[in-house]
Amino acid sequence: QTPQEIKDRGTVNIGMLVDFPPFGILNTEGKPDGYDADVAKLLAEDFGVKVNLVPVTGPNRIPYLLSNRIDFLVASLGITPERAERVDFSQPYAGIEISVVGEKGLDIPDAAALAGQSVGVARASTQDTSLTKVAPEGTNIQRFDDDASAVQALISGQVPLIGASNTVIAQIQKLRPDTYDKKFDLAQQVQGVAVKPGSDELLKEINQYLTEAKKDGKLNAIHEKWLGQPLPDFIADDTAPRVDGKPASK
Amino acid sequence: MIREFGTSDFLFILFAVRWTLLLSAIAFAGGAVGGLVIALARVSQNRIFSGLALGFIRVFQGTPLLMQLFLVFFGINIFGISVTPLLAAAIALTLHASAFLGEIWRGSIQAVPGGQHEASWALGLGYLDRMKSIILPQAARISVAPTVGFLVQLIKGTSLASIIGFVEMTRAGQIINNATFEPFTVFGLVAVFYFILCWPLSIAARQLERRFSRATAR
Amino acid sequence: MTERTSGAAAVRMEKVGKWFGDFHALKGIDLEVANGERIVICGPSGSGKSTLIRTLNQLEPVQEGRIFVDGMELTGGDRNVDAIRREVGMVFQSFNLFPHMTVLENCMIAPRKVKKIDKAEAEKTARHFLERVRIPEQADKYPAQLSGGQQQRVAIARALCMNPKLMLFDEPTSALDPEMVKEVLDTMIDLAQEGMTMLCVTHEMSFARSVADRIIFMDRGEIVEVAPPDRFFDAPEHERTRNFLGQISH
Amino acid sequence: MTERTSGAAAVRMEKVGKWFGDFHALKGIDLEVANGERIVICGPSGSGKSTLIRTLNQLEPVQEGRIFVDGMELTGGDRNVDAIRREVGMVFQSFNLFPHMTVLENCMIAPRKVKKIDKAEAEKTARHFLERVRIPEQADKYPAQLSGGQQQRVAIARALCMNPKLMLFDEPTSALDPEMVKEVLDTMIDLAQEGMTMLCVTHEMSFARSVADRIIFMDRGEIVEVAPPDRFFDAPEHERTRNFLGQISH
Amino acid sequence: MRSAGFGDPVNDRCPRQVRARLIDDREDRLNYDFNFAPVLANYPRLLEGAWVTIQLSFGAMVAGLVVGLMGAIAKNAGPRPLRWLVDAYVEAIRNTPFIIQIFFIFFGLPAIGLRFSPNVAALVALIINVGAYATEIIRAGIESINRGQVEAGIALGMKRAQIFRYVILRPALRTVYPALTSQFIFLMLTTSVVSVISASDLAAAGNDINAETFASFEVYLVITVIYFILSIGFSALFSAIERVAFSYPLSR
């Protein structure tokens, strides 16, 4: 996949989540919207082509990319080495913190205390992979299809704990104030644009543009718009391209 | 960031009904053609035809529709042939419906009493006339009830098309739920919509079945 | 009704043998039926009566011997089967009318589809024969709306509409209520008087006595005795025949 | 087989009336049957013959009049129904054997479950009556493996196993092939000769003539004529009876 | 309103000429590398998942049969309010997707104090689901029994319960056995959606492996084959049961 092909075609097909507020949602008109949508639009603008936002789901977003249904993903895809075996990542364009939250009374200061507990996560999400990595023997990780189901499991009492991003945690606090609190941080996740392996030219152009957008404040503006706070420094300052999911050492 | 469940969300789910309906219609139309072929092949004297038809029925009745959808959508694309979600859903649902309708209709054809075949042989009617004028019209009558019953199954089955990105009713519900966190409102509504679609068909199927069993009881 | 002048016998069977799997259902059947002859076949259940007459239009194919109908060889290959079926009318015990067609349509379907006769002509013939079996007024009813006796008369009319040279009857009255037997037998007597060649399986001995030219008694797949009615009833040659007659006329 | 010495009549019906919805199926039936008496009931189809004998074990409840069986009032409340059903054996036109049980099991089920007789005892009785109906060798077959005549004899044995005082037969031979009628009639003649009280609906006039003490002719829900066989056949009183006899003996 | 959430990115929005070219040049991009190694490396988890699927299916079949029998008896002979209740249950279940039913059972029932683990919730949902279908099927079987059979039982002095148990039950089940078993196979395939409530069935194992290895196509292919093998296995089991339980001959 080369930028030239996309430009010739006049449309770029970009996969994004629509069930991951505030990054990807459907607005009241039923159109994809959110932080990811705005980033995707900026990228399309840079290519000088029309944007076609294709809704994907957490479990199927990588298959979508690998089977040529879309040109790339701006789908809140956390950069991890596992995923980097299947797709190539750009530099980060957003970041979230993943933590474990749970019922107030529970004393879970760190991952070791999870033994014997049930923790809900969205399947194939960063919380899933990072929790799986740190959870001790005897942790019961329950994987749901999306964050909403995991949250519902927490609220209905089916699980006492879930792994979730800071944005989801904010929503839980709104839904049920003072019932749950954050136990410990799991990971800081940075999200990258993902392309099919081997699409080096395309990746290069995306990286270039992201570097630019971080400098001229465009990315910051939409971050303020959707998340109500400026782009965190660890994203804004990180413009190194990714190799195997890690910053390339210069 | 969470919004209240509002009219626009209601409408979003309501309008997703058309995809449920469209997918069902496509599946039913495709399944009708495929099912007839399968059924005729299955009752034919030719061992190869009936064997192939049996194999087809076994495979597509023996694996989950969910997996069929997935494999058609992503599988065909891997070989470089582009399939749209609609086409993929149409293919997978057609294969699925062909297997089930083929089996239903095979049963109906075989339920036509043997005497009817014999009488039409004795009158010298050929294969096409026999099928067209004698056997299929009677089989059709027998099959109406189970066919309508299967339609209900099919409508509900389209909810699985969400796995390949179709925003039909169930998927619409999931999306709205992610934005509103009111699962019981959202999924309750979705359930009600399905019920409104399916219930009249279920009733029709049952009444047709009654009428048929009364007609044959004499 | 029409005069037939053919030198050949209506039916000739030569050493016909028939197996169902291992079961030997017809054994060395030799039989010649002249044009215009009326034959009644009787015998115990399972003796092969139905099988015998069903071989005459190849509803049951045979494995051994030769069968000629109206001078054409039935056993010589598939060529003749269709031609012969057109010459042979069959009336079943269970009527086998087509339930989704009116009486008239039942009578018209074969002339139209098989003989390609046009609609008006076929209807004329059909009405003619419905008249013959004395139910012209039932033409537009469906089979289910008729009594058993009426249904069987429709079945006879349906067969006659093909202008067969030979009529086969397989226990045409045994599925009827006692009161309806008579109407069907009367219809058959009419046919017999007009010189139709008939083979009839029946246990109606009064019919056999008054109508048959010859009576055939079968047992265990063999033709045991062939005789005109007088001799058959009054002086049967074979022990088995006597036993049978003793049983059915209690 | 066992002597019965009861002063009461086996059956007494007083002004019995029966409706199906608006349809008046039995009209003012008066009938008394003595112990050991053999009654044949005949009449045109739909005249109420089956309905009449079915009221005697309350397969059809009546709306009017009183019925006594073996001195117990059937119409007086539910108390007696179970007791009476045990005293009344019934044989249906369509046999109604239980297809999933062997012949022996068919004969043992009611004694064991209803009379709580132990298994060995029930088997002994069953074998005894299978002997009586002359098919002891069929005990381990399933009904579907028997001829119609054999099935009907099993049905008779099954009823006899309950040691009934009264046997009801509803056209027991009319679903049989001609050759099998005789075996069943012979069985019934045996029973009659042993003094069993019998009510039998049948069109077998030779049986009626030789076995019945009285013949009842019904038409349109009424008992039209009751007479001993000789008078019934040779000098029927009523016009309707004469018509009927004319029809069935063609 | 037109949802942007579906449809084909290429065909819907591309000028025709461009589209033709696109399809052309997709053809020489068959660069998907099949890689079954990660799937096969995870075979113990697939087996575990398959085992859960077998347990769920089998448990739901047995319990669903019992529910179906009780439902059918209630519909046949129960008092009127009970019949309505059973009707409402059957209709509600048969006319809504299973995925929504399981959702309500897992997330909704805790509100009234009924809390099941995911696998148990999945089992309960499957039983409730298949019970509704079995009710209808068995009811039809009971109604198909010739009235004469019942009358023969009555004439022999049997009680209603005895007639049901000894006269009706076995022939009724035999009549509907094919319908019942195909419903059971369908049930087994339906279990593939229980992963939405984090049950650990075969499909969930596949999803998890997929999430870790992203070898989606290979994973789905393999679990589809496993489902097929399971359905053949269950069919074999059913015909074995049929041979044992319903071996008596039918009338010709």
Ligand SMILES: Nc1ncnc2c1ncn2[C@@H]1O[C@H](COP(=O)(O)OP(=O)(O)OP(=O)(O)O)[C@@H](O)[C@H]1O
């Ligand atoms: N399709 C078949 N397969 C196997 N055996 C058969 C088949 N049709 C008939 N038979 C057997 O062939 C024998 C002759 O059957 P056929 O129907 O000709 O007897 P029938 O004389 O007409 O008896 P019935 O008076 O009962 O009609 C019987 O023993 C029967 O069981």
Ligand SMILES: Nc1ncnc2c1ncn2[C@@H]1O[C@H](COP(=O)(O)OP(=O)(O)OP(=O)(O)O)[C@@H](O)[C@H]1O
């Ligand atoms: N369950 C029923 N509901 C309504 N009408 C009935 C019912 N059972 C019988 N009848 C009617 O009652 C009348 C008498 O029926 P019954 O079966 O007693 O006649 P039958 O003399 O036994 O006739 P057949 O010789 O045909 O057996 C018939 O007109 C029949 O239509």
Ligand SMILES: [Mg+2]
């Ligand atoms: Mg026969």
Ligand SMILES: [Mg+2]
């Ligand atoms: Mg009757």
